[in-house]
Amino acid sequence: QVHLVESGGGLVPTGGSLRLSCVGSGPTFGIYGMGWFRQAPGQEREFVAAIASSGVTDYGDSVKGRFTISIDNAKATVYLQMNSLKPEDTAVYYCARSVSTYISRMGSHYTYWGQGTQVTVSS
Secondary structure, eight states: OOOEEEEOOEEEETTOOEEEEEEEOSTTGGGSOEEEEEEOTTSOOEEEEEEOTTSOEEEOTTTTTTEEEEEEGGGTEEEEEEOSOOGGGOEEEEEEEESSSSOOSOGGGEEEEOOOEEEEEEO
């Protein structure tokens, strides 16, 4: 059984920074790709960032240059460093584990999801 637990969300002013963490369980944490998605009220889930087991990364167009995804396999933790935050970044952020070593911008490519952590950026 795989469990993913996010933390690090909160309330920050425009231009601020946050670092989200996602701790995973299971003996194969480092084998699979990992992703971050977000969902704001009334909106569809949106791809934010992902990192493959090879270290290749991908970012959504709206966060490119501001967010950085990284992984520490020894700690079974994936991080999302968020800088220059904007009010439109306000959402619940979810981490997810890919079905394979590869990554995708499609949520259907991910089989395990965390419970989410709220990020609110005040204007």
